[in-house]
Amino acid sequence: MESIAHGIMIGGGFIGPTIGIGLVGANYLGAVGRNPEAAKFLGQALVFVGLIEVYGLLAFASTFFVK
Amino acid sequence: MFGLFAADGPEVHVAPAKDFVWHGLSITNSMLWGWIVLAVAIVLLVWAARKVTIHPKGGAIQYLEMLTEFASGVVTGAFDDKNKGRKYVPFFVTLFFFVLINNWSGLIPGVGDALQVHGHPVFRPFTADLNATLGMGLITMIYVYVASVREIGGFGKYIRHFFIGSPLNPLYFVIGCIEMLTDLTRMLSLALRLFLNVTIGEIVIAVFAYLGGLLAPVSILSPITALPFTLLELGVGALQAYIFVVLGVNYLAIAVNSAHGHDDELEPETKAGAGRIADVTGVVNV
Numbered sequence: 001m002e003s004i005a006h007g008i009m010i011g012g013g014f015i016g017p018t019i020g021i022g023l024v025g026a027n028y029l030g031a032v033g034r035n036p037e038a039a040k041f042l043g044q045a046l047v048f049v050g051l052i053e054v055y056g057l058l059a060f061a062s063t064f065f066v067k
Numbered sequence: 068m069f070g071l072f073a074a075d076g077p078e079v080h081v082a083p084a085k086d087f088v089w090h091g092l093s094i095t096n097s098m099l100w101g102w103i104v105l106a107v108a109i110v111l112l113v114w115a116a117r118k119v120t121i122h123p124k125g126g127a128i129q130y131l132e133m134l135t136e137f138a139s140g141v142v143t144g145a146f147d148d149k150n151k152g153r154k155y156v157p158f159f160v161t162l163f164f165f166v167l168i169n170n171w172s173g174l175i176p177g178v179g180d181a182l183q184v185h186g187h188p189v190f191r192p193f194t195a196d197l198n199a200t201l202g203m204g205l206i207t208m209i210y211v212y213v214a215s216v217r218e219i220g221g222f223g224k225y226i227r228h229f230f231i232g233s234p235l236n237p238l239y240f241v242i243g244c245i246e247m248l249t250d251l252t253r254m255l256s257l258a259l260r261l262f263l264n265v266t267i268g269e270i271v272i273a274v275f276a277y278l279g280g281l282l283a284p285v286s287i288l289s290p291i292t293a294l295p296f297t298l299l300e301l302g303v304g305a306l307q308a309y310i311f312v313v314l315g316v317n318y319l320a321i322a323v324n325s326a327h328g329h330d331d332e333l334e335p336e337t338k339a340g341a342g343r344i345a346d347v348t349g350v351v352n353v
Contacts, residue, residue: 043141043309050260050310057263064081 006063013059020052078180079270083196084187101193104172112164138163141313145320151218155319158210163312166203169193170265170304174297176290180273194307195265197258204258207315215322228325253318257311264307268300 028045031038083095118128138160146152172178173192182189193199216225227234229250230243272293279292 043313046306047310047313050264050306054256054260054263057267058259060267061081061263064079 002067005066009063009066010060013062014056017052017056021049024048024052079273080180080188080191081266083191083198086189095191095196096188097191097193097196097199100172100178100190101169101196101199103190104169104193108164108168134164134167135160138312141309142316145313145316147320147324151323152316152320155214155316159312159316162203162207162315163308166194166261166311167305167308170308171301173265173269174272174300174304179269192265192269194261195269197262200258200262201254203261203311204254207257207311208254208318211315211319211322214319215326218323219326224326225322228322250318253314257314261307261311264303268296268303272296272300 024045028038028041031041083097085093086096086099087094112131115128115131119132139156141163142156142159143149143152169192173195178188178190178192180188216222219225219228226247229246230239232239234240234243275296276289276293279288279290282288282292
C-alpha cells in the first residue's frame, strides 16, 4: 500500500512541473521562431526551468519522509 | 520479476551520515568532503589567478577566465547601472564557483554511495546536505539585506520599498506585508532548490547503477547505466550554480534599482526582474 502511495506521489507531483517545463520550452522556441533576436533569453528560460523543477523534486523528496 | 525490483532497492541517503566524532563535534561525510574540495579549490584557483595575464598563451586558464567573465556579466547585467553592480561581482562570482565546484566534485566516482565504511558512505557531495545549502542561503540573503539597506539608505526606506503605494491604504498594506513574508521565504527556497537538485541527482544515479547491477551477474553494467545520468547531472549542477547566483543578484538588484529609480511609487519588482520577463512573454504573445 505504501509503495502505491509513493508511486502516486511521484507520478502526480511530476505532472505539473513537466507541463510547466514544456510550456517554457514551447514559448521560448516560439519566441525564437518569430524573432531570432529572442534567442538571448535562453538563460532566463533556464532560470524558469530551474524554478519549476524544484516542485517536482519536492514531491519526489517527500516520498522519503511520508510513511 | 517485479519482486526483484520492489523488494530491496538501492540504499538512498537523504541526510548526511556521521563519519567520526572529534571533541564532541560530529564530523559528517558531507563536511569532510566539503573541506577537501574547499582546500583543493582554494589552492587551484589561487594558483590559476596568478597565471592570468593580458596575453594568455592558451590552456585551461582561458576556460576559467571565460567562466569568470560569464558570471560577472550575469551580476552586472542585473543592475540598471552597470557600475553600481561592479562592487557586488566578487561575492557572487565566488558563490558561483563555490556552488559549481561543489556540484561537480560530488559526481566524482567514489563520492556518494559507492565507497562505504560501516554501512554509510565516507564522502557525500557538500551541496547534497541541507545544512550546507541552508548556510549558503543564509549568508547570501544576509549579504543581500545588508547591501540593500545600505544602497537604499536606511532601514525605514528599505521597509518602505515593499509597499507599492501609501502603506496607509489597507490594500497596499496587506500586499506589502505579503511581499515581506515572501522575502523571508527566499532563503529557504534558495537552499531547498540546490539541496533537492543535487540530492535527487545522487539518488537517481544510485538507482540506475543499482538497476544496471541487477541486469548482469557481476555489476559490470552499473557504470554504463549510471553514465547518462551522471552527464545529465553535470548540466544540472552548472544550471543550479547559475540559478543560485541569478536569483541572489536579482533579489539585490530589485532593491538597488528601486533606490535609484526615478519613480518611487512604481512597484520595484516590475523594474528589475519582471521587466525582462515581460519582454519574453511580450514577444510570444504578439
